[in-house]
Amino acid sequence: MTDNIFIDKAVKPSPTQQATSLGPRSKALDELKRHVGSSVVEEWKYYGKTLGWTLKLLLGNRNLCFVVACKGYFRIPFVLGDKAVQAARQILLPLELVQRLVNAKRHAEGRGIRLEIKSHRALEHAMILLDIKQGR
Numbered sequence: 262m263t264d265n266i267f268i269d270k271a272v273k274p275s276p277t278q279q280a281t282s283l284g285p286r287s288k289a290l291d292e293l294k295r296h297v298g299s300s301v302v303e304e305w306k307y308y309g310k311t312l313g314w315t316l317k318l319l320l321g322n323r324n325l326c327f328v329v330a331c332k333g334y335f336r337i338p339f340v341l342g343d344k345a346v347q348a349a350r351q352i353l354l355p356l357e358l359v360q361r362l363v364n365a366k367r368h369a370e371g372r373g374i375r376l377e378i379k380s381h382r383a384l385e386h387a388m389i390l391l392d393i394k395q396g397r
Contacts, residue, residue, distance in 0.1 A: 264331040267314035270307050274314050274330065284333050289384045294318070296388045297325060297395075325394055326387075334379045339390050342371040348393045358386060 266282050267274045280287040294301060302319040316328040329336040341349065341362065349362055358374075365372040376387050 264336065265313040265315070265329050266332055267330055268310065269313075270310070273305055273307075274316075279316075279330055282330050282332060283335055286334050286378060289378055289381070290328065290335055293328075293378075293384060293387060293391070297391055301325070320395065325391055331377075334377060336375055336377050337387050338373060338375045339387075339394070340368075340371045340373050341390070341394065345390075345393045346372055349390065352389060352393070354386060354389060 267278075272278075274282075279290075283290060294303070297318060297320065300320060302321075304317045304319060305314050306317055307314050314330075316330070318325045318328065326337050326339055329338070346362055350359055358376075362372055362374045365374055374390075376383055376390070378384050378387060
């Protein structure tokens with residue numbers, strides 16, 4: 262079972278539905294999008310009845326991250342390649358977060374980690390990981 266609140270395939274999430282579902286965290290998502298930059302492309306994609314709708318943030322053809330809307334917060338699963346994982350080790354991120362990333366199972370596309378954006382601090386960590394993915 263997923264925490265994603267957008268499960269119905271027939272109802273593609275609108276900006277209003279997204280803002281309502283996230284509540285105060287809607288502003289955090291707006292801040293995240295601004296941080297990525299004006300060239301970010303948003304694309305809603307349906308991943309099936311158990312995962313539902315997910316917002317993809319793309320920079321050109323490059324997938325930066327996925328955003329899963331939950332009631333009152335959102336979750337961002339990141340996939341980072343080896344270079345990005347090494348960069349994350351050099352940046353001031355909480356040790357627990359870096360350890361989760363370093364110890365994550367390695368797949369062909371990289372190592373995966375999920376952040377639940379329930380606080381401004383978590384948002385800051387997500388923005389740092391997005392900077393790493395963009396090579397900033």
